[in-house]
Amino acid sequence: MHFFATWCESCREELPLLNRLEARANGKVTVLAIAVADADRSVQRFLAATPVDFAVLLDRDRTVAKAWRVAALPTTFVLDADLRPKLVVEADYAWDTFDPGKLTGPSPMDAGERATIKNANSR
Amino acid sequence: MHIDRRSFLKAGVALTFVAELPGLARADVNFEPAPGTWRKFQVMTRLEIAKPAGITQAWIPLPSVNQKAWIRSDGSQWTTNGKAALARDPRYGAEMLHVAWTAGQEAPVVEVTSRISTQDRAVDLTRPGNPSIDLGAAERKFNTAGTELIPVDGIVKQTSDNIVAGTKTEIEKVHAIYEWIVENTFRDAKVPGCGIGDIASMLKTGNLGGKCADLNALFVGLVRAAGIPARDVYGIRVAPSRFGYKSLGAASEVITKAQHCRAEVFLTGYGWVATDPADVRKVVLEEPPTHLAIDDPKVAAARKTLFGAWEGNWMAYNVAHDLRLPGSSGPQIGFLMYPQGESGGAWLDCIDADAFKYIIKSRELTTA
Numbered sequence: 001m002h003f004f005a006t007w008c009e010s011c012r013e014e015l016p017l018l019n020r021l022e023a024r025a026n027g028k029v030t031v032l033a034i035a036v037a038d039a040d041r042s043v044q045r046f047l048a049a050t051p052v053d054f055a056v057l058l059d060r061d062r063t064v065a066k067a068w069r070v071a072a073l074p075t076t077f078v079l080d081a082d083l084r085p086k087l088v089v090e091a092d093y094a095w096d097t098f099d100p101g102k103l104t105g106p107s108p109m110d111a112g113e114r115a116t117i118k119n120a121n122s123r
Numbered sequence: 124m125h126i127d128r129r130s131f132l133k134a135g136v137a138l139t140f141v142a143e144l145p146g147l148a149r150a151d152v153n154f155e156p157a158p159g160t161w162r163k164f165q166v167m168t169r170l171e172i173a174k175p176a177g178i179t180q181a182w183i184p185l186p187s188v189n190q191k192a193w194i195r196s197d198g199s200q201w202t203t204n205g206k207a208a209l210a211r212d213p214r215y216g217a218e219m220l221h222v223a224w225t226a227g228q229e230a231p232v233v234e235v236t237s238r239i240s241t242q243d244r245a246v247d248l249t250r251p252g253n254p255s256i257d258l259g260a261a262e263r264k265f266n267t268a269g270t271e272l273i274p275v276d277g278i279v280k281q282t283s284d285n286i287v288a289g290t291k292t293e294i295e296k297v298h299a300i301y302e303w304i305v306e307n308t309f310r311d312a313k314v315p316g317c318g319i320g321d322i323a324s325m326l327k328t329g330n331l332g333g334k335c336a337d338l339n340a341l342f343v344g345l346v347r348a349a350g351i352p353a354r355d356v357y358g359i360r361v362a363p364s365r366f367g368y369k370s371l372g373a374a375s376e377v378i379t380k381a382q383h384c385r386a387e388v389f390l391t392g393y394g395w396v397a398t399d400p401a402d403v404r405k406v407v408l409e410e411p412p413t414h415l416a417i418d419d420p421k422v423a424a425a426r427k428t429l430f431g432a433w434e435g436n437w438m439a440y441n442v443a444h445d446l447r448l449p450g451s452s453g454p455q456i457g458f459l460m461y462p463q464g465e466s467g468g469a470w471l472d473c474i475d476a477d478a479f480k481y482i483i484k485s486r487e488l489t490t491a
Contacts, residue, residue, distance in 0.1 A: 011317070041470060060454045071318065
């Protein structure tokens with residue numbers, strides 16, 4: 001679950017990285033992107049220039065972002081097969097450097113901890 | 124190269140003189156808006172939908188603030204090849220022109236012309252107020268409540284409490300918040316990401332950068348959280364500043380991208396008072412030669428003046444939050460400062476004036 005906005009400068013480069021991550025995962029990772037408080041036409045224009053293979057949903061009035069308690073964009077939640085959160089990334093992230101196997105393996109949160117990445121300079 | 128002592132001394136004198144000039148010029152900063160001279164403006168908005176995709180609608184804000192001290196709406200006229208009707212937001216009285224085109228209309232267009240009269244605002248907050256000037260309980264409650272983009276609880280309330288700690292009077296509290304906005308808001312490239320578009324997420328992320336709709340909204344939210352009525356006033360710059368501020372006026376008759384929201388606070392004894400901390404930050408960033416220091420005389424003058432005054436080179440549209448646009452399939456919008464549109468059920472990008480194709484022009488008519 002990737003929350004972003006086309007009006008958010010630090011969001012715009014991350015979608016192609018997530019697209020490549022999904023491709024590298026060979027069907028084991030599904031990306032769902034959610035455009036927060038964006039105009040439909042802005043999202044359409046952005047995706048025409050930067051196509052992605054995953055679904056992009058519109059959260060026009062921030063309802064979904066608020067329900068997920070998203071305060072910063074971009075924010076990415078990684079869920080396991082049972083839709084339990086494994087990882088929360090509250091920043092843009094260099095997904096090209098990330099092994100998708102880590103997302104599908106044993107959860108770092110199995111010990112009961114919430115794994116969070118907040119380092120903005122991670123890319 | 125040979126320089127004799129006489130030439131060297133001359134050069135030295137000249138150098139001293141030139142170095143002193145900017146200082147002399149800076150000392151002359153005069154930014155003192157004062158009521159007394161009404162001006163009339165005509166603002167024309169022409170909107171076209173380049174590639175309609177079915178049934179198309181547009182909503183164009185109309186000037187609908189009438190306050191006898193500083194602004195009067197003198198009405199609007201329009202022409203269109205669609206079906207147009209004047210609409211009014213029931214809670215705030217914000218007026219708009221609602222235009223609808225059938226799916227068969229290949230070149231939807233509407234042109235609206237509005238006229239207003241306005242003048243400078245200024246109040247001397249060092250003079251004792253008139254205690255009979257107060258806001259009724261219902262209006263006080265309305266103008267201290269939270270909105271979708273301006274929550275007044277949680278981190279907003281905590282931040283406000285911290286800022287006003289140690290202050291006593293309403294003026295002291297509002298001034299403390301005004302100063303806090305001027306001192307703390309800017310864009311910090313190190314901050315990760317953006318908020319989700321409300322002031323609480325601005326505070327949570329620590330990203331206090333933004334434009335007027337962010338900074339003055341933050342100001343309004345912090346003031347409301349302190350229990351003092353405040354509101355954003357959404358509008359557009361219609362003329363250059365006569366005080367020489369390039370950043371605080373319209374650069375030409377084309378004002379398509381000159382939208383600007385200001386803020387008002389209600390101070391017991393004084394009434395609704397003009398404020399605009401976002402414009403202080405605009406002077407810092409944009410006033411030539413740009414990126415001015417916070418103690419630059421032009422910044423200092425703006426900072427002093429825009430707490431209690433503003434120049435009448437700007438037209439107010441409305442003070443509305445959380446509007447539902449009549450006939451729209453979309454969600455409510457946080458504010459109405461730009462023309463809005465939808466085509467084939469998709470929201471058009473209201474701040475992309477080239478794709479959405481609208482132009483706004485301003486002309487001063489005569490001195491009223």
